[in-house]
Amino acid sequence: MVIIPATSGQMGVLPGHMASIAELKPGLLSVHEGNSVSKYFVSSGFAFIHANSVTDIIAVEAVPIDRIDPSLVQQGLAEFNQKLNTASTDLEKAEAQIGITLHTALNLALTG
């Protein structure tokens, strides 16, 4: 089973799942095989669930969570919270918001 970070929430995909395309938000992707779990962080992207029970994950960056540095995540979160306060244009605000959402998701993936 794979649990994917769909924009609509964590979504479980088992063999036999209906064919579907899901948009992914930055978050944890966990692959459960028997008793072992492999966890990855996906930056954003899509999941294609095919009728033959193959699921493709399309992401610009997908990293095993042990490659993430928790102190850099905390630093990033503080930086973007700061940027949100000083942002003036809609675009700057959106970028700061993306930063906050993404770093919060990274934190959650590391601690969850």
Next chain:
Amino acid sequence: MASNVAVPFWRSAGMTYITYSNICANMVRNCLKEPYRSEALTREKVHFSVSKWKDGKPEKPVIRSDTPED
């Protein structure tokens, strides 16, 4: 039909999906441990040439590159 689904905040701020996705990827790369971080940041390097066309002919190309010119 899909009009009851809210537009994502980045779209309403004028950003396209590809820009959003690349920003997210860049932020993730910056949070990696070494040596993965330096490896990942090389994926952001670009090298391309753009030329505008006028009267059916290309004008002088503009080269955008992260690699130093030799």
